[in-house]
Amino acid sequence: MPEMIATRDGFGKALLNLGRENKLVVNLEADLGKSTKSILFAKEFPDRTINFGISEQDMITTAAGLAYSGKIPFASTFAIFTERAFEQIRNSVARVNLNVKIVGSHSGLLTGDDGDSAQCIEDLSVYRSLPNMVVLSPADAVETEKATYAMAEHVGPMYLRTGREKIPVLFDANYKFELGKGVLLRDGKDVTLFATGPLVSIALDAAKLLEQEKIYARVINIHTIKPIDKDLIIKAATETKAIVTAEDHNTIGGLGSAVSEVLTEYALAPLERVGVKDRFGESGKPAELYKKYGLTAEEIVKHAKKAIARKRV
């Protein structure tokens, strides 16, 4: 059994380390520091923490003022509540290209029991549509930690998506995070599975199931939803000629759409999308929800076969 850690914990650890290394980093929270894990930073650096209480619009726009003044603000709350400040993110952050780091935890159905008001299934879509915005969706706690360090390095507005539930750790401490670059986790010639976030480890399980049927799947982890790794997608489409995407997000607007845009423009190949099929979630355990909503290895296998069947000869 692999070690299980939630991606939000990777963020909390990295933010604390950043606080120790970089005095410019400021932590902004909105009464969810215990959940997002920014509380680790807040405890050690109360003077560089601003708790807004429950006022997300104020938090995001204050982050813009801090970034304008040379600070590196990390503003975190539940993914869904970052969207409370969508227009502020659009007008005061992205439009002005300010160096604000937005972190949305509790993304996707993985959020579980809290139900559909908290399960954010459209953040990748809405933030991807903003010019200047970089959108990150890491696959495990280690990658999240590294992505958080990369956020402090990169100058410009960024969104990081984290999750509540513990998921398998895929990477070790030597893992090197490269912004904008997909990560080949397993090679194969018959179909490519592009996955993001918690679906990456599930896609790896799916590849093993496919192998039992002598179908060889390439598995690629897409941690940067925007800018998307166009070259890697074109290469996969050209070489394996069938594509599946998998994400804990609406199939509209997220990874599936991003990949689809590249395929239709540069390298046509049949695409099947695994994800939340344009509906809202409900309360339940994450594993139960994943089963009910089709975010499983079995479902990826089914989609892979469909994509392969649609291959042009």
Place this chain on the structure above:
Amino acid sequence: MQKLNNPEQLKKIANSLRKVIVEMVHRAQSGHPGGSLSAIDILTVLYYYKLHHDPKNPKWQDRDRFVLSKGHCTPAIYAILAELGYFPKEELLGYRKINALLQGHTSIHIHGIEMSAGSLGQGLSYGNGIAFAARLDKKDYKVYVMIGDGETQEGQVWEAAQTAGVHKLDNMVVLLDRNKIQNDWFVEKTKSIEPIADKWKAFNWHVIEIDGHDVKQIMKALDDANNPAIVNGKPCVIIAQTVKGKGVSFMENNPDFHGKAPNDAEFKQAMEELNKLG
């Protein structure tokens, strides 16, 4: 920057800038004259009498910051910045035109502009961010944020007011242009904001109320806002009673001229009236 402290001289500058405002809006045949004319006396006194700034060095680290949260009132701020030499006056000719510097709403790509605004309700939060940065950097510059009275209907203004009040951001001064008119109609008939002074007091702000066209009162209010013995560790709001469209008879107190340009005949009349002011 050399400071001016002669009230008559300041009033003269403000009145000459009124003409620049009306010219800009007339030339572009779009823009917001009403809230620019109501704010110009306050802005003139702020820039010529109080603000620590250097038009030749707009990013000077110790400068005071001015954030125009009611970012549609670009004719007023551009007129002042051009007059002070932040950019060449010829740029005013391109106001709201394609490929030109001067955007319809404020943009930080313009020297002297500290916030890309245009969406109301956000300037105070943004200004708080600058004020927090000053505190972290142990700098003693001030942050001034001008907001509209209609703008205070935005809930975010009160989120931000609460933040500044709770954190005792005494380097923050809000200039509230109480011109009684918003886009469509009169503020009090749209959604009353009264008792506006009591609201700020309840949010732990020091409140100063003045006539926003009386230069001496503006000077005193800005002095008091900078006086620790008076603000007593609190952020300060100056509620300036003003007349929307001030200086042009047919624009004064007329909701139609919130965001409408004068036609040629109206322009001629406006300039005649403003010329008489001196």
